[in-house]
Amino acid sequence: MTRPWSASGKRAGDHAGSVRVPSPDVGFWVTKAASTALGEAVSDFSIRVMPPVLAVLLGFVCFVGALTWQLRRRRYVPATYWLAVAMVGVFGTMAADVVHVVLGLPYAVSASLYGVVLAGVFLAWWRVEGDLSVHAVTTTRRELFYWAAVVSTFALGTALGDLTAVGLGLGYLPSIGLFAVAIVVPVVGYRLLRWNGVFAFWFAYVLTRPVGASVADWLGKPVTEGGVGVGSGWVSLGFAVVMIVLVALMPRAPRTAEGTVSPTR
Template sequence: MAVSARTFPAPKVPEVFVMFWVIKLLTTGIGETASDFLGTWNIAAAGVIGVGGFFLVLRWQLRATAYHPVRYWVAVLMVAVFGTMIADGPHVALGSPYYVDSTVYLVLLCALLTWWRRSEGTLSVHSIVTSRRERFYWGTVLLTFGFGTALGDTTATNLHLGYWWSVVLFAGLMLVPLVAWRLGAGAVMCFWAAYSLTRPLGASVADGLAVKPLHGGLGWTTGVVTGLGLVVFAVLVGYLTLTHSDEEGAHAAHAHPPVVGAGPAPDPDPEPEPSQVP
């Protein structure tokens, strides 16, 4: 079967619960400081690791037929590094303001989400069971990193909020989709709004830890922050690999274990048809 026409027995993404958001925020911070560290250390190495690593890992992920936490989260991590590079590139090469870059990426992100929705009938991450939807998914993830990186730089630099006030701002904004979801707003759009905001939040925290006190940071340096982040990342992903607690339906199965002798438990959250998903 051609790669472009494959279907998978289960979604190739993790279940969305607390650990998902913790690791996602962690990857955003690592991506920010790792990109900065590589850029100051060796431009050629930054290109090989950031660009080459991104395409190799994404190819590894796309060729697989099932979800695996190591493969998935390493792909997210490399998207974070590459996404930082493509967001900083126009500013460095062309001198464009960060707010212009963030606007461009936002327009591209909305355009891709619209194309995905019209093409597949759903933007739900629970529906990533075909290779076509997976490509839409990773394209969207990449643009959220580009948009979020430029947006974080906009608040810290163009709006002169600095890193820590940017952290406060984006932490507060993260509550908006959560509250909206609790009040009945569509879960899918709330998810993507929160997902996009994790990037500037995590990157602002990482920058605040890494940059010199003269520039409003704690001065830990990008190398130290990247190294510490990678250690925590490896521990958390290792935990998921051993426990399988992020597989689709794992938490629902734990909350509603099947009754012995009662036959198979019904699906607590059956996947609706694409036309029924917002």
């Protein structure tokens, strides 16, 4: 899903400057999927080895720290960007779990709530910038909207995964299959049905979260709960190594809004 048209009908490349987020190529989607599984596993592991309140506070501090570092870079740097995504994955999982566990809201309600939040972020982003394309994220304000959307998608995706696996009783493995099939829909829509590229991108972005989270839960949860029983700690370590390798293999030169690369400073 590269070089999508903006909803305004202009090419995303009409904006000048370095793009601060990665282009959605194959490497992006693989790393994104790994980050969702990592976030789910780390969240589960942290609340098991420390008091839940402390785990949430620590997750929030790490999330704010990583995001601040990313915003200060003012350009796309793979290691910084994907660290921020990983921290969003951890804190986004915790945010979704807090709504269900602490407030006692059913998964269907929490998923609907985060869906409304995401829609609100997109509406505000569109009204202010007129373009939701990742290729147009070249300013701090646009990047703030981008990260607000990312956080919302992680929380929404977590709630959707919990809804199917636990709320509807499908289990983790069937949930993996369900969302793996669902994620083909925006791909087919974009490639064959000429869906708007921005819409297809965010559609797929939301669905990668429940896929990765379901994989992490399936691997980490005990056999008695429908999992394999590997343990959330080992799953966290495994996906952390996968992400480190994937990020290490990524090119370092940042892209400009015109789609070219500029020298790394």
